[in-house]
Amino acid sequence: MAKFMVHPTNLQDVKLLTPTVHGDQRGFFSESYTARDFKEVGIRQDFVQDNHSYSRQAGVLRGLHFQTGEAAQTKLIRVVTGVVYDVLVDLRQGSPTYLKTEGYLLTGHNQRQLLVPRGFAHGFVTLTDEVHFLYKCDNYYCKQAEGGISWQTPELAGIWPLAVDQALLSPKDTQLPTLAEFRQNNPFVYGKI
């Protein structure tokens, strides 16, 4: 039995997949991660940190964030409860999808998992209350290497669901620069992402 359904994406190296879910009258069982099977679909990272964020209401918007330089992180994301719209920007100079963006609907029901490679800005907005958002990282948190761009950067105009008009952000995220401002202030860091 195929272990995954693999879905196409328009961003180089970004993977979107649905693991097999074994449903029965009690509910379901799913192997949400196995190194062996994920390697077979090209997800070969050794993950070293699991993260869990909880957002209590719809309209919570986190990001867009990334860690720079040697601290860059690959993230393997899934939503356990609730619905999010997850947005990526390819910041990897030289990538065929450099500066391209795409959004993905991840929900506790569709069980979809999203692999975000190093060098992408990542953010999401919750579309329901009570969202539990879990993700694996292949590098540790490094506050000093944190970077970010504003969810309202012009390159993301039109990508967010229309319902997102009253986003709830952390104070930090309200201060994030646009993509152009970030590139201007971090010419080298930007290139090395």
Ligand SMILES: Cc1cn([C@H]2C[C@H](O)[C@@H](COP(=O)(O)OP(=O)(O)O[C@H]3O[C@H](C)C(=O)[C@H](O)[C@H]3O)O2)c(=O)[nH]c1=O
């Ligand atoms: C990311 C992180 C944060 N923290 C601490 C730092 C703060 O005291 C607190 C909340 O951090 P922050 O407001 O940055 O959390 P999010 O806004 O959910 O950040 C995440 O949101 C976007 C969507 C991402 O892709 C990143 O993984 C991450 O930046 O947790 C840690 O202790 N370890 C960590 O790995």
